[in-house]
Amino acid sequence: MKTQYTDNRYPRVVIIGGGFGGIEIAKGLKNKEVEVVLLDRNNHHTFQPLLYQVATGTLDAPSIAFPFRKMFRKQENFTFRIADVQRIDEANKVLDTDIGTIPYDYLVIATGATTNFFGNKDMEYYAMPMKNVKEAVGIRSYLLQNIEESLLKTDPAERAPYLNFVVVGGGPTGVELSGAIAEIRNHILAKDYPELKKEDMNVYLVEGLPKILANLSPQASEKAELYLNELGVKVMLNVQVTGYDGEEITFADGKRIKTKTVLWSAGVAGQFPEGISKGTIERGNRIRIDEECRVVGTKDIFAIGDVAAMVTDDLPRGHPGVAPVAQQQGRLLAKNIIRIINGQPTEQFKYFDKGSMATIGRNKAVVDIGKIRFQGFFAWWVWMFVHLMSLVGFRNRVVTFINWTISYLTFNAGIRLIIHKYRRPNRIEELDDMKIN
Amino acid sequence: MKTQYTDNRYPRVVIIGGGFGGIEIAKGLKNKEVEVVLLDRNNHHTFQPLLYQVATGTLDAPSIAFPFRKMFRKQENFTFRIADVQRIDEANKVLDTDIGTIPYDYLVIATGATTNFFGNKDMEYYAMPMKNVKEAVGIRSYLLQNIEESLLKTDPAERAPYLNFVVVGGGPTGVELSGAIAEIRNHILAKDYPELKKEDMNVYLVEGLPKILANLSPQASEKAELYLNELGVKVMLNVQVTGYDGEEITFADGKRIKTKTVLWSAGVAGQFPEGISKGTIERGNRIRIDEECRVVGTKDIFAIGDVAAMVTDDLPRGHPGVAPVAQQQGRLLAKNIIRIINGQPTEQFKYFDKGSMATIGRNKAVVDIGKIRFQGFFAWWVWMFVHLMSLVGFRNRVVTFINWTISYLTFNAGIRLIIHKYRRPNRIEELDDMKIN
Numbered sequence: 001m002k003t004q005y006t007d008n009r010y011p012r013v014v015i016i017g018g019g020f021g022g023i024e025i026a027k028g029l030k031n032k033e034v035e036v037v038l039l040d041r042n043n044h045h046t047f048q049p050l051l052y053q054v055a056t057g058t059l060d061a062p063s064i065a066f067p068f069r070k071m072f073r074k075q076e077n078f079t080f081r082i083a084d085v086q087r088i089d090e091a092n093k094v095l096d097t098d099i100g101t102i103p104y105d106y107l108v109i110a111t112g113a114t115t116n117f118f119g120n121k122d123m124e125y126y127a128m129p130m131k132n133v134k135e136a137v138g139i140r141s142y143l144l145q146n147i148e149e150s151l152l153k154t155d156p157a158e159r160a161p162y163l164n165f166v167v168v169g170g171g172p173t174g175v176e177l178s179g180a181i182a183e184i185r186n187h188i189l190a191k192d193y194p195e196l197k198k199e200d201m202n203v204y205l206v207e208g209l210p211k212i213l214a215n216l217s218p219q220a221s222e223k224a225e226l227y228l229n230e231l232g233v234k235v236m237l238n239v240q241v242t243g244y245d246g247e248e249i250t251f252a253d254g255k256r257i258k259t260k261t262v263l264w265s266a267g268v269a270g271q272f273p274e275g276i277s278k279g280t281i282e283r284g285n286r287i288r289i290d291e292e293c294r295v296v297g298t299k300d301i302f303a304i305g306d307v308a309a310m311v312t313d314d315l316p317r318g319h320p321g322v323a324p325v326a327q328q329q330g331r332l333l334a335k336n337i338i339r340i341i342n343g344q345p346t347e348q349f350k351y352f353d354k355g356s357m358a359t360i361g362r363n364k365a366v367v368d369i370g371k372i373r374f375q376g377f378f379a380w381w382v383w384m385f386v387h388l389m390s391l392v393g394f395r396n397r398v399v400t401f402i403n404w405t406i407s408y409l410t411f412n413a414g415i416r417l418i419i420h421k422y423r424r425p426n427r428i429e430e431l432d433d434m435k436i437n
Numbered sequence: 438m439k440t441q442y443t444d445n446r447y448p449r450v451v452i453i454g455g456g457f458g459g460i461e462i463a464k465g466l467k468n469k470e471v472e473v474v475l476l477d478r479n480n481h482h483t484f485q486p487l488l489y490q491v492a493t494g495t496l497d498a499p500s501i502a503f504p505f506r507k508m509f510r511k512q513e514n515f516t517f518r519i520a521d522v523q524r525i526d527e528a529n530k531v532l533d534t535d536i537g538t539i540p541y542d543y544l545v546i547a548t549g550a551t552t553n554f555f556g557n558k559d560m561e562y563y564a565m566p567m568k569n570v571k572e573a574v575g576i577r578s579y580l581l582q583n584i585e586e587s588l589l590k591t592d593p594a595e596r597a598p599y600l601n602f603v604v605v606g607g608g609p610t611g612v613e614l615s616g617a618i619a620e621i622r623n624h625i626l627a628k629d630y631p632e633l634k635k636e637d638m639n640v641y642l643v644e645g646l647p648k649i650l651a652n653l654s655p656q657a658s659e660k661a662e663l664y665l666n667e668l669g670v671k672v673m674l675n676v677q678v679t680g681y682d683g684e685e686i687t688f689a690d691g692k693r694i695k696t697k698t699v700l701w702s703a704g705v706a707g708q709f710p711e712g713i714s715k716g717t718i719e720r721g722n723r724i725r726i727d728e729e730c731r732v733v734g735t736k737d738i739f740a741i742g743d744v745a746a747m748v749t750d751d752l753p754r755g756h757p758g759v760a761p762v763a764q765q766q767g768r769l770l771a772k773n774i775i776r777i778i779n780g781q782p783t784e785q786f787k788y789f790d791k792g793s794m795a796t797i798g799r800n801k802a803v804v805d806i807g808k809i810r811f812q813g814f815f816a817w818w819v820w821m822f823v824h825l826m827s828l829v830g831f832r833n834r835v836v837t838f839i840n841w842t843i844s845y846l847t848f849n850a851g852i853r854l855i856i857h858k859y860r861r862p863n864r865i866e867e868l869d870d871m872k873i874n
Contacts, residue, residue, distance in 0.1 A: 043581060043855045061854070062854055148518075192504075395840065402835050403836075417481050418480045
């Protein structure tokens, strides 16, 4: 691949994936004597923590997406390509991609995680994941399509499946998503659909563990559950999903819920191209890296973020799959690659945990910062401020601020648009085919 | 169909299509003793005059779309359904739709116009129309995909077709679209794609008549052409398109341009369900109506806007297919329907022409208001003000204002996102299938 920088023949750092980790390392290499090549399947970075607000119509999709070319237009040593990397050829130091063969001197795998259905084909087939903008927009359409569809059913038993929304997985994504759907039920349903009552719609949050937000403090877990109850979300704990046939979801304890909509946020797994030695793959399909983010057993291949597991005695499963880990690893690795090139000693990664938070609804959030834990109105403001400031781009911050303000004041913000109709696959073969029309 | 209003059994007015005309008549019937049922294929009204800004990435799609349910949530006698009306059964006063049979007492056909390819199957197959939000988002994706794709071609001859953009049709849509694409070329191309020069990209506007904006004043036409030349658009007048095979567009004079992208804004035709007597169909597939907007030869069926032709001695082809005609007809028809129900005399339609305008680019627009004609910077401000105020919804106006302001100040606004990849059909059968992935 020829880039605008090729002629100089500085060492080429190829980064696969422009998530939180990938963009940090690219930025960290600005003005350095390297050629930076970023490859991604999309032409934009996605701010994943707010995907649920796109899925529930509070934000427009462009507010949480930012084109890479716009982001890096002032970085001279930067080249971007839309590409799907199929295989890493370590021996020849090249990548096999859908746009041809791309050589690298240093490779950074920052490909993140994808939805993990734990081998349940039925679930993969019928449930909806939410890991990118297209999937979030698909959920928005599908929720609205189902409410519209429910109006055509006069028999309450026939109507119910369209108005039962089941979210599986009680981590931050599941909590935020189910809370936001409950707010649609509480504030919008009866106003937009005079034929329906709030009580016609049910939102379930299903979690296999005895508590939600298991990675946060006990206070945060308890308070989040209380908030969800207040919003009318039916929280089901200690419940194992056994199956879903597109019409009815079943649980290990014999319970069942008739529903057209199962949103799956119960697990993630690392995703990466072929060519990584099987021996280095850890639990959750993450690539084992050393404390300098180097893929164990390789020389010039690094991995950061959700796709990587820095397994140590203290952390037998590596760091949690959250944005700050990826960002901090990206920033350090940028420095380390320059040190390696210059023959200087490198620095080991130390994670600085800034805390965790989740929002449940209007005025309701939980925040853990080290030993400091708080919940409620102030936590909600902290959550909003942190997320607003983390968004990429002035335009996106302003537009998001406006959407949130109008939403808060009117109880009626919302981009309740069906632009691309979501069509659920009817056959297993359609899975790989497009799901959004 | 049962609605929340059915029990009262007021006369039911069914409106097919929620464009500019359809929403005016629904609003005009607020608090009247009728049941209003609006049917549309989409769940939102579309502000079509700004579709080109979505196609060229200045505005996000939700800014120019507004959900019907949100629009009418305070109107008690209003019911909305997503529906595709297949047939009008005048004898039984019912509609056959994809959601069942819907009875009406008064029917308003406000189904608007669709793209007219004048029977050219190849063109319909390969060229891109722009009549709804999904098509506009598809154009945005496709433009960006082609620029990305061009980078993979090292041979200039191979690269050219990806960077040649041909707009067919020199009406306001074609002028605005080609101008906006030229601004991407002038202000964004070289910055976002350092491998490319401005000169690598070509924008063509093709018109069969001797001038563009033929419905506006000669001053407006001339000035618009000058502005387009200044922006670097290659305006081709008196040119008839003869064919397009997806790779090369050919013209009657023997000229040909290799291009992957032909945007078609050369014609529209009325679209409406079956059941309208052939004898009432005028040129451009419009339904002939009398001066009270009643479909000629019927009693309780009306048609307004682009789908209708109020043919008189003065206007042998009916009114122009513009929003103000539809809006004024909708407002009058709402009053007339109430008068008909109350046995009062009805009023005949008189079109009040508020003028025409088109924007070509930054600081460049043309405005005709009766005998008053002006062009340039002030015209551009008038255009912006009128369009901003015409948008539906406070949120949409604020967000659009912000997008325009940032765009103006930075030369770098732009929602250059590929969220749903546009996939050009490879076989004729795919035409009816989804084109956006």
